Amino acid sequence: MIGNDGAKISREVLPYLSPAIRKLVGNLEEHQLAGLEELRLRCGQPLFLKFADQDRTLNSQGKLQADLTRGYQTTLEDVQRTLASISDNSIYAFEEDIRRGFITIPGGHRVGLAGQVVSHEGSIKTIKDFSSLCIRIAREVRGAARPLLAQICPDKANIRNTLIISPPRCGKTTLLRDLACSLSNGDRGRSGLNVVVVDERSELAGSYRGVPQLDVGMRSDVLDSCPKALGMNIAVRALSPQLVITDELGRREDGEAVMECINAGVKVISSIHASNLDELSKRPLMQELLACHAFQLGIVLSRARGPGTVETLIRWDEGCS
Numbered sequence: 001m002i003g004n005d006g007a008k009i010s011r012e013v014l015p016y017l018s019p020a021i022r023k024l025v026g027n028l029e030e031h032q033l034a035g036l037e038e039l040r041l042r043c044g045q046p047l048f049l050k051f052a053d054q055d056r057t058l059n060s061q062g063k064l065q066a067d068l069t070r071g072y073q074t075t076l077e078d079v080q081r082t083l084a085s086i087s088d089n090s091i092y093a094f095e096e097d098i099r100r101g102f103i104t105i106p107g108g109h110r111v112g113l114a115g116q117v118v119s120h121e122g123s124i125k126t127i128k129d130f131s132s133l134c135i136r137i138a139r140e141v142r143g144a145a146r147p148l149l150a151q152i153c154p155d156k157a158n159i160r161n162t163l164i165i166s167p168p169r170c171g172k173t174t175l176l177r178d179l180a181c182s183l184s185n186g187d188r189g190r191s192g193l194n195v196v197v198v199d200e201r202s203e204l205a206g207s208y209r210g211v212p213q214l215d216v217g218m219r220s221d222v223l224d225s226c227p228k229a230l231g232m233n234i235a236v237r238a239l240s241p242q243l244v245i246t247d248e249l250g251r252r253e254d255g256e257a258v259m260e261c262i263n264a265g266v267k268v269i270s271s272i273h274a275s276n277l278d279e280l281s282k283r284p285l286m287q288e289l290l291a292c293h294a295f296q297l298g299i300v301l302s303r304a305r306g307p308g309t310v311e312t313l314i315r316w317d318e319g320c321s
Contacts, residue, residue, distance in 0.1 A: 006030025009137060012107035013039070016135075018081040021047060024072055027062030042132040043079050046071030053303075076131075083130055086111055099124050100201075100225065108138035108206020108213035138206045140214055144171070144308060145178040149187060151297060151313060152179070152269070156190050159183075159243060160317065161262060161294060164271040165280055166301035171308030172271045173203050173247060175301070177216060179269055180204065180245045184217020195220040196239050198231030198246040232257035236264045243267045255285045258294055268294075276300065277314070290316065 007030055014022050021041065025033075040048035046057045046068050056064045057071025065071065086103055087094050097103045101124075103111045112134035118125045145152075152162050166172040186192035197216050199205050205212035207224040216222060221239050223231040228246050232254075235241050244261050249272045261268050274280040277300065281287070289295060298314035301307075 005035075005137075005139065006033035008107065009033045009036060012105070013109055013135060013137065016082060016085045016105060016111075018078040018085075021072070021074070021078055021082070024058045024060075024062040025049075027058075028064070032064065036137055038137065039135040040132065041074045041079050041082060041135075043074060043076045045074055045132075047074050079130055079133060082133060083113075095126065096225075098127050101127070102202070104202050104206060104208050104213075106208050106213060108208065110136045110138065110202065110206070112136065138214060139174065141174050141178060141308075142181075143178065144174050145182050146187070148175075148179075148299065148310070149182065149190075151299075153183070153190060159193075159267040159269075160296040161267055162269045162297045162299065163249075163295040164269075164299045164301060165274050165277070166271060167273065167275045169307065170301040170303050172301055175299075175308060176245055176247055176269065176271060177204050177214060180216040180220055182217070183243060184219040192217070192219045193242040194240060195243045195245060196231075196235035196241040197222045198226055198228050198235065198244060199224050200226060200228050200231070201247065204245070204247055229253035229257040232261050232268075236261055236266055241266055243269065245269045247271050248273060249285065252285060255289050255294075258289065259292060262294055277312070293317075 010030065010033060014026055017025060035051045036049055038050040049056045055068060056066060057068050059065055059070065060072060083091065086105055094103055098113060101113055105111060113127050113130060114132040115127050115130035117127050153159050164172045164175060180195050180197050183193050184195040195217060197204050197220050199207065199222055202224055205216045205222045205224065206214040207222060210224055212222050223234060232244055232246065235244050244266055249255065249270050258268050296317035298316060299310060300312040302309045302311045
């Protein structure tokens with residue numbers, strides 16, 4: 001981890017909480033806060049704190065407890081005052097963020113929004129009458145990618161086009177972020193590369209007002225809130241990258257953009273949601289990409305021994321795992 005996570009959460013997250021919740025959470029010791037992954041405010045429901053695979057709540061004295069039914073009951077005022085603080089009392093200034101369903105605060109922490117969705121012709125116009133907030137704590141884990149660098153970069157002059165295959169909450173975003181940082185800065189005799197991070201969901205770099213809050217490396221350019229396919233095309237045409245890193249391929253146009261990068265001589269490292277190779281192989285997008293030999297290396301992640309557990313390495317360029 002980078003620095004003192006407990007102190008970082010106290011400094012960057014607690015000031016945005018409603019006074020009642022800020023007081024309760026502020027009673028926790030820094031070592032307790034250090035393991036916090038999510039903080040959930042649901043109107044009329046207990047305050048939830050997620051630590052790894054455990055849900056906890058706080059009693060009226062600010063003490064952690066496992067009995068979720070006896071925790072502090074989040075009020076509509078808590079939701080409203082937290083949102084007002086996050087938006088600096090100008091929610092209309094965040095209309096575009098609201099349409100995407102989240103607001104990023106300084107430090108790269110992301111606040112997911114739920115309430116009444118107003119849509120038109122299949123597109124979200126806005127969200128109003130907010131009923132719950134999910135505050136996801138952003139973290140950097142330096143060195144997370146180091147055990148895999150020899151596979152991804154077999155020599156100083158070569159990078160394998162790599163696909164990270166992972167269910168949610170298994171560390172793929174953390175791994176991608178550290179890969180961007182390591183390959184951009186240069187690592188263990190490898191020269192630094194020009195990297196473009198296409199960050200459609202503002203998770204990789206955690207940008208706040210366009211400025212990355214998380215370290216993705218000194219030679220990295222970040223296209224924040226940019227659709228993946230569009231961002232990859234912009235990168236190739238305008239930013240002269242040697243490597244493009246993006247998260248969660250899913251649409252056909254994403255696959256087409258990956259091939260455009262590769263055909264232009266730009267390496268690609270990306271991820272996709274799947275639990276295993278069988279699930280992956282059933283997706284038309286992946287069938288097409290693998291048929292085109294787009295990716296040379298696959299990395300399957302799980303939480304078996306904690307987030308970032310490498311279950312399998314697949315060498316598609318050698319036809320074996």
